[in-house]
Amino acid sequence: MGSADKTSAVIIGASGGIGSALEAALIEEGAFEVVHGFARSRGGVQHLDLLDEASIAAAAAHVGVGPAPSLVIVATGMLHEESNDPERALRDLDPSWLAKVYAVNAIGPAIVAKHFLPLMPRSGRVVFAALSARVGSITDNRLGGWHGYRASKAALNMLVRNIAIEERRRNDRAIIVAVHPGTVDTALSRPFQGNVQPGRLFSADRAAMQLLDMIDELSVRDSGKLFDFEGEEVPF
Incomplete structure (x- = not known):
């Protein structure tokens, strides 16, 4: 990243594979005065649960007493859990599971934006990025299935677009984006790596560096869009 x-910098989901790698990379680069890492599994001032707005507000208040954040990355996502796999057909839809996936993948990042964007400078280049997914593209959907994950990431993409439009009125150099990291060797993708093409399964460390390099190249005209790790725009 450039000089900051x-x-x-703020990483939400810093205990996950990509989030922890992003946090480590930013600390190693030393471009920011402070790197804050928050996660549901962390205690004290580093605790943040996307399903608990009070914890998001508390984390933002903690950040607010120090240097203003010019980079916020929401590195979270839910595809499956022990008792729930991605839906393959309509018969697999479960309202409770759909609500949870939406809460984590779309609503949570939006509430993070609600509390953290007001902390970011009102002038100069700032970036708010949320991990989305290519499968959240309606235009690119040719296989169907994975109803909750696809739909919640599509909802996240729309929220990113909305937030970008609103934030431009506060800081016309703000960049609000959704980012697709590719297939990364983490717990989220592990059950589904069998069909990944050779050379397209990335370690978390490599994915983090690819994302940071890509984010560093973004400009104001990119705000409100979805980009993959190679900097290519993915249509909504």
Whole structure:
């Protein structure tokens, strides 16, 4: 990342594979005065649960007493859990599971934006990025299935577009984007790696560096869009 003296960076989901790698990479680069990492599994001031707005507000308040954040990355996502796999057909739809997937993949990042964007400088280049997925593209959907994950990521993409439009009125150099990291060797993708093409399964460390390099190249005209790790725009 470029020089960011006297500002901070924030990673939401810093205990996950991609989030922890992003946090480590930013600390190693040393471009930010402070790097804040938050996660549901962390305690104290580093605790943040996307399903609990009070914890998001508390994390933002903690960040707010220090250097303003010029980079916020929401590195979270839910595809499956022990008792729930991605839906393959309509018969698999479950309202409770759909609500949880939406809460984590779309509503949570939006509430993070609600509390963290007001902390970001009102002038100069700032970036708010949320991990989305290519399968959240309606235009690119040719296989169907994975109803909750696809739909919740599509909802996230729309929220990113809305937030970008609103934030432009506060800071016309703000960049609000959704980002697709590719297939990364983490717990989220592990059950589904069998069909990944050779050379397209990335370690978390490599994915983090690819994302940071891509984010560093974004410009204001890219705000409100979805980009993959190679900097290519993915149509909504």
